[in-house]
Amino acid sequence: MRTLTRFFSINLLFLATLVCASAAQAPRDTIIEAILAKDKARKIELIGSLVGESDEAIKPLLTAWKEDGLFVYQTPEGSVSILVMLAGEKDANDAQAALRIDNGQPLLDAAGKPVHLVGGDLTAVEHDAELRGAMKNVLDLLALATPDVVKRIQAIQAVGFSQDVEKIPALEKRLALETDSGARKSLREALAVTRLKASDADKLTAFNELKDLHSLSSYDLIRTAMRDAEKAGKPELAEAGAHALKAIDLHRTKINFFGTLFRGLSLGSILLIVAIGLAITFGLMGVINMAHGEMIAVGAYTTYLVENIFGTGITIPFFGFSLPIPGIHATGWFYQTYFMVALPLSFLTAALVGIALERSIIRFLYRRPLESLLATWGVSLLLQQALKLMFGSNNVQVSSPSYLSGNWTIDDITFGWNRIFVIGFAGLIVFGVWLILTKTSLGLLIRSVMQNRNMASCMGVRTERVNMLTFGLGSGLAGLAGAFISQIGNVGPSLGQNYIVDCFMTVVVGGVGNLAGTIYSALGIGLVDQSLQQILLNPVLGKILVLVAIILFLQWKPSGLFVTRSRNLDD
Template identity: 45%
Template structure:
């Protein structure tokens, strides 16, 4: 255990809080800040404007550019950008520098500093300002240097990142200048890294490069590897560089493993969602419900119907479509589950093999019914905006949709555990499954408990369908893809044990994703199936078997 200063937890908590506040403030103020810039002191630049117009004397123009940049004026960047883009021209009538823009089919002259429309232009009214590639590069450089000193830390951060990505010797000076006045810790870090990267691409002193190598190594990504390899070509640096390369490679390998684990958890959470309802109907009640996959499918189709209705009647509610679909899917699948239990399964208690066959028949009927109602082809179910996109965590990328499903599966699992362990209904379920006759003599209405338990398992499958509609094709065959996996997860984890299902789903998910890079997706899946078959031979009662006399027979 490492020794921590006593206030370390507090400090890190304070830091997180500050970060969160900062993010919030940025989020709220960013548009306002951009707006403020355009008004603030742009007029100060007007005397320098003519410095851009020197005919073919490019050196003089370069001086003019530098002079504008040197003001550090927030409006300067925008001005230079439009210069670089060739949008600045000279109006012949008054030799005034204007920005030329097309608006609504007409060409207009705009004041480059205030944005005020100065009037229409005809083709011959203006004269171009000469520019060459050197000047363009110069603009890029100085603009980057300027945005590095922008008021908005977010803009500075972006600029620093860009410089990091395109490290070159030219960036050294602007970065140094910016670093001198940078106060924001995270921007500072990015800048330092960008500077280090730039130093390695320059002919800086060995001392500088040595320090830079350490900073770059902390990046721990492919770019760092590239830069360090570059540095390693210098015999003076090679020893340290190679050691750092090894470190970075370890780090990269770590992130690769982490990414695989994440993919595995993601797949595992899908398996968990699919299997969790089965953990109740099969694991707790001992009913082999081959129509379980169809309960999932019905949940997915409920989502489809909800989204269709919203699209047609209440388009504004689309973002909430999943929230609306969840309870509906639970009810639809749950009620159909209760119907199946009352009409078919209750006649077959104690005859698991017959139950298996009868519920298979039901699954065929449900599939065909959906096929007749909705057609055999895939149905489009949309993702709400908040579920699209991704973010970067260290060296791995995480999509919001997968993250949502992982979190969602954990919530569903948690609620179910609570329901079974902490509520009167859960107690009844456990009582009935452990000793039916005793439970019945104690006044529990066992047929009701059976029906409701089955309804619960089916309803949870329906909820899973809502989540799976986000990542899978919604078709009548949706459920069939999950049924075998679900059963294997429950059996692998140990029947009658919700935690077993949890561990089973996650470990199978991760195992699958670790085999995939070596064996390919299909072969990986086959291997997992074979491994489970072998595992069940070794431990027929799964990972977490029920022990003792109760489990015999």
């Protein structure tokens, strides 16, 4: 106290400015005033007035004060005392850079150089338990005013779940100031949760508030409060609690339902994207392409390469030759466009591989479907090994562009951007395939060749060429699927193996030779799979049940959902 008295006497001029400061003074000045105030009650009052403020200076200053980091510095001439905060790294002499509290700038000596001081040589600004308590209160609630909304909401939730009744005024004050709707909701929730510890009337309003908010996270707290009310013999309070729990349960069921629906749709869309290529090669052409999965992997690796070319480049173990691929070091939005470049390239690469496969092997096997199965399985082994030797046997990671990461939350239901994108894109692909098949001359030729190869050939259609292009189209679509799958999970040489069984199932259930059937069966299998997972809480068991369900379904409809009628006995 002695120090401060001396200080007080010396720096009269400075004080004068403080005394005249208006009520809406800056938090920095409030803190200085609090330091200089003689009366402890006044100090606490001043510190308390900082609650709910969001100035950046409050936190470092109060923290420093609590931890003996604020000092009174006297200029060498001894004429002026200045309040400083020591910060930064200690140098060899234990000295630190000094910052002025009144404006946050470095303290400069007469020559204009920053002053370095040793804390032990100076007089620290004093504090006691009561002051520290007041400061802690300010610091705790300071987080409630963090400019970043996400952090603010986290802080609000933390305060709420501590259920400290003392903090109700602070929360109320913040609620009055808060403009962001998400933060307002968290504040209401935090207030209500805290009030569960307050008086009975407060508890009743809290129950009703939580009921309206469908607050999932406070479920356990509500239950505890309800049990307490039951024990204390307050039936109407317990009833209000029960109502709140019921409303939250209902809300949870709704979230699970829509969440499952959404995940089912997105899984169905993935299935649709990977299976639509197969629906063309298997469904329309009748070729059992076991290497379809590897076409997906080819597309995924193309995306991986494009991403790295846009980035810093990469060295791949290309058949043991360690081939460096230069990158163009793109940044910002230009880098983000890599995916848009990767999509057509994935299509083209996979289509070219598919055409090569058709020309070299499959065209000899059109009349021997079982053998096309075996030969393409051989090809799938070859391609897997080739990918392994080109890119290494470890999985690689493809980073998603920023517009594909992140979530969109409506009413506690989370929708991932990438999944929404996949659903939208599945729609686009289906539309595109439909356009190609029905509105272009190539589509007309494809359909004519698939319906009756000999007749089409007699009419002058070059069936060989049409076969090649159709197979290229189917493989290219698999490549597109690969580009998407690279955004959802890791990319590895055996990526295709995870999808091949699902692909065939989807096409067979939908009805071979029918694209509409593939759409229905993909979405259906996706929804059933996710619902079973939700019910059984076990992904593997769900998958096994789906397989069993498919086998049983084919008992009922042996040729799938949509039957292509034919008079041919062996079809």
